[in-house]
Amino acid sequence: MSTVRNSISNSVASHAVLLLYTFIALFPVVLIVINSFKTRKAIFRSPLSPPNEETFSTVGYETVMKQGDFILYFQNSLIVTVVSIFFVLLFGAMAAFALSEYRFKGNTLMGLYLALGIMIPIRLGTVSILQLMVATGLVNTLTALILVYTAQGLPLAIFILSEFMHQVSKDLKDAGRIDGLSEYRIFYRLVMPLVRPALATVAIFTMIPIWNDLWFPLILAPAEATKTVTLGSQVFIGQFVTDWNAVLAALSMAIVPVLLLYIIFSRQLISGLTAGAVK
Amino acid sequence: MGSLTLQDIQKSFGKTDVLNGIDLSVSDGEFLVFVGPSGCGKSTLLRIVAGLENPSAGQVLIDDKNVTTVPPAKRGIAMVFQTYALYPHLSVQDNMSLALQQNNESKQLIQQRVEKASDLLSLDTLLKRRPAELSGGQRQRVAIGRAIVREPSLFLFDEPLSNLDAALRVQTRLEIARLHNELSATMIYVTHDQVEAMTLADRIVVLNNGLIQQVGTPMELYNNPVNLFVAGFIGTPKMNFIPGDKLGLPNVQTIGVRPEHISLVESDGELQGTVTHVEHLGADTNIYVSCEGLEPVVVRVFGEFHVDQGASAALRFQENSALQFDATGMRI
Ligand SMILES: Nc1ncnc2c1ncn2[C@@H]1O[C@H](COP(=O)(O)OP(=O)(O)OP(=O)(O)O)[C@@H](O)[C@H]1O
Ligand SMILES: [Mg+2]
Numbered sequence: 219m220s221t222v223r224n225s226i227s228n229s230v231a232s233h234a235v236l237l238l239y240t241f242i243a244l245f246p247v248v249l250i251v252i253n254s255f256k257t258r259k260a261i262f263r264s265p266l267s268p269p270n271e272e273t274f275s276t277v278g279y280e281t282v283m284k285q286g287d288f289i290l291y292f293q294n295s296l297i298v299t300v301v302s303i304f305f306v307l308l309f310g311a312m313a314a315f316a317l318s319e320y321r322f323k324g325n326t327l328m329g330l331y332l333a334l335g336i337m338i339p340i341r342l343g344t345v346s347i348l349q350l351m352v353a354t355g356l357v358n359t360l361t362a363l364i365l366v367y368t369a370q371g372l373p374l375a376i377f378i379l380s381e382f383m384h385q386v387s388k389d390l391k392d393a394g395r396i397d398g399l400s401e402y403r404i405f406y407r408l409v410m411p412l413v414r415p416a417l418a419t420v421a422i423f424t425m426i427p428i429w430n431d432l433w434f435p436l437i438l439a440p441a442e443a444t445k446t447v448t449l450g451s452q453v454f455i456g457q458f459v460t461d462w463n464a465v466l467a468a469l470s471m472a473i474v475p476v477l478l479l480y481i482i483f484s485r486q487l488i489s490g491l492t493a494g495a496v497k
Numbered sequence: 498m499g500s501l502t503l504q505d506i507q508k509s510f511g512k513t514d515v516l517n518g519i520d521l522s523v524s525d526g527e528f529l530v531f532v533g534p535s536g537c538g539k540s541t542l543l544r545i546v547a548g549l550e551n552p553s554a555g556q557v558l559i560d561d562k563n564v565t566t567v568p569p570a571k572r573g574i575a576m577v578f579q580t581y582a583l584y585p586h587l588s589v590q591d592n593m594s595l596a597l598q599q600n601n602e603s604k605q606l607i608q609q610r611v612e613k614a615s616d617l618l619s620l621d622t623l624l625k626r627r628p629a630e631l632s633g634g635q636r637q638r639v640a641i642g643r644a645i646v647r648e649p650s651l652f653l654f655d656e657p658l659s660n661l662d663a664a665l666r667v668q669t670r671l672e673i674a675r676l677h678n679e680l681s682a683t684m685i686y687v688t689h690d691q692v693e694a695m696t697l698a699d700r701i702v703v704l705n706n707g708l709i710q711q712v713g714t715p716m717e718l719y720n721n722p723v724n725l726f727v728a729g730f731i732g733t734p735k736m737n738f739i740p741g742d743k744l745g746l747p748n749v750q751t752i753g754v755r756p757e758h759i760s761l762v763e764s765d766g767e768l769q770g771t772v773t774h775v776e777h778l779g780a781d782t783n784i785y786v787s788c789e790g791l792e793p794v795v796v797r798v799f800g801e802f803h804v805d806q807g808a809s810a811a812l813r814f815q816e817n818s819a820l821q822f823d824a825t826g827m828r829i
Pocket of ligand 2: 539540541655
């Protein structure tokens, strides 16, 4: 009896904690979304109430659509994020495979070197990066952003993935070698599917800072044609007046694509976990 | 097809020397078993034969061709791993056909080989399943099937049965013995298990400290061990070792007598002691006798045998059964 009661009170407690956390995490997001559908006055008068007949307005969205080319900004953000994630996963997984699979001189040192970026923020190198981009003529291109974000994401990716790849059974890889699979096939066909949950995790960790970044788009690619959503939204924030309707609308819209990407990756995460490795 | 020669194989991992010069030749169709204590380098030696590990020195010859630098897939070998190592995302059928596909064999031939192997191992009903949907024994059979479809001249097994329970182990052991007869391929088999070694092997290789201690048929090793290590390693319960001077042989360092070669008598034995413990195993009985100044001596009696703890007993050795070893542990 006591164990049953314990488990009930346990689960009530844990659900309470989780609900509280969910509430805290979702509160700002919900606030942004509901206020984006209200008139400017209503936003300030009662920021916490949902829009009603009287206060409902889509003026923010209209401004956003009129001002600048938001579809293009979205496209830029998506391209930069998706391509960067792709390269981070590809190069990260390759480096992690080499580090975990092959014994060579300086293996540990190389691993440490590649992980160093976790502790040193890439923004410290902004000036040299800008000089580099100017010298190579990459300023105001999406390529510049993709290169920087790939570099930014790699250290953590390599660190996480090599831990996971260590755990992939050595016998499995050896069985592949005996069956005549090349090292590339072993990497793609055997190891990558088994570390899929880790890949999804890395993708999510990589995605959010890239999508939200304002710094590098502002410095490396501020031109109209290469603006990202985060940078594009800044036009509504002035030093003296801020068009809150437009800012909130832009932010609400910016949530959607990341949300979609997140859902895709977390599917991978779950199916990877339930596929079950074979011992 | 399927002979193997190892010439002075050495292997070190950094500063640790694992293999210190292994010379061995295995003839075509032979069933050879490597035994030895954990960490003595059995797996390492097998992996060198497979080409998964490079020897630090020495040569591997398969069918008299030097294959030391040939990649594993081109050596005409197949390997079965202790952990099965099946590809988790492929069906049983695809697991078995992958190597042939990789070799660009025709669909027809692949189909034919897979059918033959699945017949041999009764895997027909499992072909469409994923490894995760199989029991341990079935997985190991699939792993063996994957080795068979390649029709290698040399099979390598690294403790293939150690993850199975006792009953399955016996069954799969018989299956491997049958396969060896039917395929008449050379097989090299690593195991911890003495029964597996004794029952399967044409010849057994006893390894210790990265060196071959002795190579011989199971009975040669049992009857004529060359040194103390082999004498103690082969046979359960372990051979009894008794200092020579206790038995009136001062120029012999150690006398070795197998438990089954000692009998309990009323008087007039080589040794005198008291019974400290009795193990009834059904088919035979192990009796531990402590004699003054000695490790307990184990006596193995066939069938049921009743003796009280604390009873005094005389031990008589069967004639010519005592082996003599010198101070370096070698047979005299
Ligand atoms: N990749 C490696 N790096 C360093 N040392 C290794 C490596 N592989 C094996 N060794 C060492 O080599 C020795 C022999 O290992 P091996 O796996 O061949 O032993 P084994 O006889 O197969 O043991 P077991 O019966 O436990 O499987 C061990 O001491 C092990 O620590
Ligand atoms: Mg081993």
